[in-house]
Amino acid sequence: MKKMDQKAKSKKLSPSAKGTKNFKKMSQLLNAKNFSQKTETPVVLVVCREFLDILGFDEIINDNVRWDKDQWSVSPATLARSIILTPFLRDDKRCPLYRIEEALEGLDLKLLFGGNYLRSDFNDDHLAKLLDRIAEAGSTGLFSRIAANSYVNFKIPVSHILHADTTSHVFYGECEVCEQEGYEGLNVTHGHSKDKHPELKQVMTGMLTDEYGIPVYEQTLDGNTADSTWFKSAIQYLQRLFGDGCSGYTFIADSKLVNKKNIEVIYGDKDPIRFISRCPSNFNSKTAEKAIKQAYLLNDWEDIGICCEDEKSKRAARYDAQGFVKTIYKNEFRLVVVKGDDAESKVKKSIEKEKQAIVDDVKKSFKEPFSCEPDAEKEIGAFLKKHKNSLFDIKLSVEKVVTEKRSRGRPSKDQKPPTIIEKFVVKLDKLTENEKRVEECKQDKESFVLITNIPVDEENNKQILQDYKKQRVIETNFEELKKPTMVSTIFLEKPERIEALMMLLHVSLLIRVLMRVITRMNLKNESEPPLIDFAGRPLMNPTADKLLRLFSLHSVVTVGDEHIIYSKSGKADHLRKLLELLGLHSETG
Secondary structure: OOOHHHHHHHHHOOOHHHHHHHHHHHHHHHHHHHOOOEEEEEEEHHHHOOOOOOOOOHHHHHOOOOOOOOOOOOOOHHHHHHHHHHHHHHOOOOOOHHHHHHHHOOOOHHHHOOOOOOOHHHOHHHHHHHHHHHHHHHHHHHHHHHHHHHHHHHHOEEEOOEEEEEEEEEEOOOOHOOOOOOOOOOOOOOOOOOOOOOOOOEEEEEEEOOOOOEEEEEEEEOOOOHHHHHHHHHHHHHHHHHHHHHHEEEEEEEEEHHHHHHHHHOOOOOOOOOOEOOOOOOOOHHHHHHHHHHHHHHOOEEEEEEEOOOOOOOOOOEEEEEEEEEOOEEEEEEEEEEEEHHHHHHHHHHHHHHHHHHHHHHHOOOOOOEEEEEHHHHHHHHHHHHHOOOOEEEOOOOOOOEEEOOOOOOOOOOOOOOEEEEEOOOOOOEEEEEEHHHHHHHHHEEEEEEEEEEOOOOOOOHHHHHHHHOHHHHHHHHHHHHHHHHHOEEEOOOHHHHHHHHHHHHHHHHHHHHHHHHHHHHHHHOOOOOOOOOOHHHHHHHHHHHHHHHOOOHHHHHHHHEEEEEEEOHHHHHHHHHHHOOOOOOOOO
């Protein structure tokens, strides 16, 4: 048996006769040694290339980034483009720096980069040197110049509303340079993790976007930077940038903006920047809480209706508002108390949740009976104190349970009488909703306070709420930025390279946002929404993700010097319309 196995191993395996017949034609082609090379390049990469051209990307990078031609033969802008295009290649996996060369396989590099490049020109060593040079030139300043071209070159109306926020990015590695004495660069360290990974080090990024979501400023920050601290520096940046014109802009951020130090910065200039924020509960002796109580006491609500982009949505909430004027730190502010109509379900959920929690706590706290009534009453007192702010009035009672304990075995003639044992059991008699606390809970769920220094004759309460609700655009940007192919996690060891990489990924984000903004603006000029969405549906208010999925159906096939548009859907007219909505196609172009 052993000899047969050895013989079988030495024998060359072959496909069946049927299989050989099926592959006969392919074998003939292989033997002819006449091969043709074909590449397939996603159309969206060509779109991104065009957007970078329109932004004047190459001029800005090549004019400011030092290029040592002895170290790499490709221009800094071309190398940078390879990083910017990478997030558009696939949405399912992260593509680290060292795999960009691999990711370019099968693409028409001449079509994308305009030269006769090899994939090896984009190796990780060249890309790492590029990041060093970008950091040297100043990542934040480079991005601001690129983003500024969006308005002029794409003819987008300039927005005077700026949304600000920060987010965190997980870092894997040691980054030992940050621990060295005297180090003053970007500090990769532990901080408040918005990614829910407090055990890992991180960096932060701060971003300013306009009302459309177009990022206009980005900054990579130490991992332990507080939101309030960065908001302060962002305001100071705007004051330096716009000077006396700063008062023409509105700065919108979450409640971390509102504190005494930041208010002093806002009013540090002769003409302070306008701002809108949510008033935190602990600001200036609970100003927000007092405003809410005053509003409910006056009950003079103004119906401001639905305050969102999609006013036809069945789930859109309606709002009422009341405005007050208050002097804080010697400056006059408006407090807009906003009440929504979507609190009922939230309150019901809170009531049910708390009711179950109390029932469970009673079972846990009074699982064992007490040996005397005073002990039971003492524990009841402690339990009620623990739940003194509950939405329920809790009624507990003590029930005496008497049992007899007899001796084991048959009773004898001189059997002792049974021992009487008394135990005291605590029972939950009744849970009654406390009307006052339930009403306070309802007010808390349905109302919040916005604080602003914009005069009421310039923007009414509804406009203030609408402007604030657009803060969602920057949250959407962070969601895009944290996708796997953008920057879910960071593996670079040198902090300055992290700053440079984040800048280039913000350029990728800028392109995604511009695609969405330009398409939506051009759709408004259509008499009817074009039927180019999936399943022939009309395309209305598409997200960047939707546009990328639609573009993913189309690619450019290159065979030799010939280019062919390949469409998986077979609907080239859909691609033509998509390009037209992006301003990149015309019948004569």
